[in-house]
Structures are given as structure tokens and as C-alpha cells.
Amino acid sequence: MKMWSGRFRQPLDPEFERWQRSLPFDRRLVNEEVAASSAHARALQRIGVLSDNELASILHGLEAIQSAAQKPEYFNDEEAEDIHHFVEKRLVELIGEAGYKLHSGRSRNEQIATDLRLYIRKTIDELQVLLLELLDVVVARAEKSGNSAMPAYTHLQAAEPVLVAHWLLAYAEMLLRDFTRLADCRQRLNFSPLGSGAIAGAPLALNREAIAQELAFTAPAANSMDATSDRDFAIEFAQVLSLLFMHLSRWAEEFILFSSQEYSFVRLPESYSTGSSAMPQKKNPDALELIRSKAARMLGNAVSLLVTLKGLPLAYNKDLQETQEPVFLAAETAAQSLKTAIGFMRQVEFDYERMQRAAQAGFMNALAAATYLVNKGVSFRKAHEHIGNAVCYCLEKGCELRDLSLPELRQFSPEFAEDFYSCLGLDAVLACHNVTGGTHPARVREALAKVRQQISLLSGEVHAHA
Secondary structure, X not given: OOOXXXXXXXXXXXXHHHHHOOHHHHHHHHHXXXXXXXXXXXXXXXXXXXXXXXXXXXXHHHHHHHHHOXXXXXXXXXXXXXXXXXXXXXXXXXXXXXXXXXXXXXXXXXXXXXXXXXXXXXXXXXXHHHXXXXXXXXXXXXXXXXXXXXXXXXXXXXXXXXXXXXXXXXXXXXXXXXXXXXXXXXXXXXEEOOOOOOOOOOOOOOOHHHHHHHOOOOEEOOOHXXXXXXXXXXXXXXXXXXXXXXXXXXXXXXXXXXXXXXOOOEEOOHHHXXXXXXXXXXXXXXXXXXXXXXXXXXXXXXXXXHHHHOOOXXXXXXXXXXXXXXXXXXXXXXXXXXXXHHHHHHHOEEOHHHHHHHOOOOOXXXXXXXXXXXXXXXXXXXXXXXXXXXXXXXHHHOOOHHHOOHHHHHOOOOOOOHHHHHHOOHXXXXXXXXXXXXXXXXXXXXXXXXXXXXXXXXXXXXXXHO
């Protein structure tokens, strides 16, 4: 029996019946549905709609449903429209007519809004744990790299040397921002729609504050019409994951490039790579490529949610059913991708010697050379020009700046002296970036310690939610 069948005299068209059902995907919400229904049952008992015995029977039945729902075959039901209808049917089968009383004073409109908030809140907590694990691995690899250097690039052209740790910490900063965006999203979504009814508020005098507290919400949602139709939290969740995956995609792309034969800065772990069916020598970065490609799906999920809500009148409309699958896909894709990224980062190998050699070729000490002239009193614009001319001269000779004699250097500027050569070495080039956020080894050590401290603080916040 449908939850709304009293008004109708004709059955649904069978094809439409199958098409409009959401149980095949919203079955994921069974734990959230049981939690919200249990809180609602207690609220009904407090105002006398349910007796103590009925409450105990309902709570026992809901626990049984949650336990049985761990087996996928439990959901084999061709009639139930959605998770709400499914749970009610199973509850009535278990405890009889008292199961129908559970729906007193509530609507599926508020149920799905609540279930989705609970689901996303739980997912955020799980993703934050994974983000902290990935951050921990990234920082551990940065710490292990010590003072090893590598080329840094702008426009994909070698620019200046940086510490490998400095490069890895750039991704740590991105992931830290992703973590805090998830925390912001969690804070904004944590308001309870329960007690909002279908649109105008519950028709029974439910204690919404007590329901919200029981489910660890900050407070009840302020407006019943907004509460039942709001999906801002789903959009924001998808948008935050879009940013996360933009960062993961950039990370994956660099490791793909750096694992190529032309760079050979890193060696792919075999447990996260595949081969070619045609070329026996190949080891392909499939794990990274899949993570990179998932960013497109994440962007699509966010756009899908935005377009679904655009122009939708208040309050609940069946269109909102379409906001569920993008959320589920985003959550599940994010969790699996983060687990893959963590495993990859643990096992990838760095060729520090090759990176170090690459960091000392290709005139990546040119800015340090110009800075030398600035310290001699030459304006930077002139210093830039003098070093640029010297680089052109070296290219014609097939040498580096350090290979030029002092007379050769002085044809570009008389300020060059013997101490110029000491500023061209890798250690000196790294050391000249002695500013907060720079790649000076001491500054990088400070940054590593700071990120470690941030991870520890954020870990405490996550555990507080557990």
C-alpha cells in the first residue's frame, strides 16, 4: 500500500511506477532513516501519541531493520517507493499496526531533508579522517626528503630550484583548505528539519529542540518551508568536493609528468599501476589518471545540483529527488579516490639524485645571479637585463653561468666580482629565499612543524565529532 494511496482510485502506470522509485539509490540512507525515525518516535511518546510499549516496540523494530539492512538482498521490494516507505513497510510487518503511528506529525519532505543532512554530515566526518591521513603521508614524505631539491616550474618551464619538501607542502596547503571547507559545510548543514512537516510545520506539538539535540544537530531549522526544500548543503558539499578534486587532479597530473621517462623524478608503485596489452615495457599511471578524471564527475555533480535547484518554487518538489544521486556518487567517489591517493603516496619512490641534478641545470640560478647584482647596488631592471644577456651568451657557448670567467662576466656589468660564483651554487640559491613561505631549508622546516601542528589540532576536532 502506498503512503498516499487513499486519494487515488487508479494504479500507477507500471513503467512510471518503476521509473519514479528512488529506493534503488536512497537505500543508502537506511541508517539515517532509522536514527531520525527513532528520534521522532521518542518525540511522539513525550506528547502522548505513542505509549511506552508502542515506543519500545517501534525502537526495537527499527533496530531490527537496521541490522537486517546490512544485507543487500533485504531491499528486494518491488512496491516500496523510497527508503521511508520501505522502512515503514518493514516496521509494520515486524510490529503490526503500531508501525503506522510512527508517521504521525511528519512528512517524507522533512524526512529526506533530514536523512540527507545526516548522511552528508557523516560523510564529511569520514572524508576528513581520510584527508588527515593523506596529509600525514604527504608531510611524512616531505620530512623524509630532507634537503633534496628539484626544479620548480612556471609555464611548465624550469624556473627555480626548490626543496622537494617545499613542493609537497604546496599540496598539503591545498588539502588543509579542503579540510576546513568541509568543516564549514558541516557547520552550516547541521540544523534539523524534523518537525517542519510537509511545508508549514508539524501539526503536533513536537519538541523540535529535543529532537535536534538527540541527533546532534546545532538547533532546529528556523523556517519549515526552507527546511523541507533547502539543498544548499548538498550543493556546497558537491562544490567543496569539486575543489578537492581539482587539487587532487593537479597533484595527479604532476606525478604523471614526473613519472615519465623524460622526467623520471618518481617511480610508479606497481600496486597502483597497470601495463599495456600491446607494449611489454609499459607501466602506466592508471590510478593517477582515474583520480584526475574523477574531477570531471565531481564538477558535473555540482553543476547538476545547481541546475536542478535553479528556478524551483517553494517548497518540496519531486525534482529534489534528483539531488540525491549526485550526492551519493560524490561521497563514494571521494572516499575511494582518497584511499587510492593515500596508498599511492605511501609507495611512490622519489629519485632524489636525478631531481637534484635537474635543479642545478638550465639557468635556474639566474634570479639569484640578478639578486647578486641588486645587492651590489644595481637596479633590478638593469640586473635582469645584464643576466639575460649573460644567459644568451652562455647559450651560444653551450655553458652555464658558473662557467663564465670574470672578464666575460664584466662585459655585461662591471659589478661582477669573485664572490659572484659563491651565489650560484644550489645551497646558496635555496638560501636566498629566506622569507616566510619560502624554500630556504630553515623556513621549510618551520613550515613542516606548523603543518604537523595543524594536523594534530584538526585531528582533535574530528575525534570530537566521533
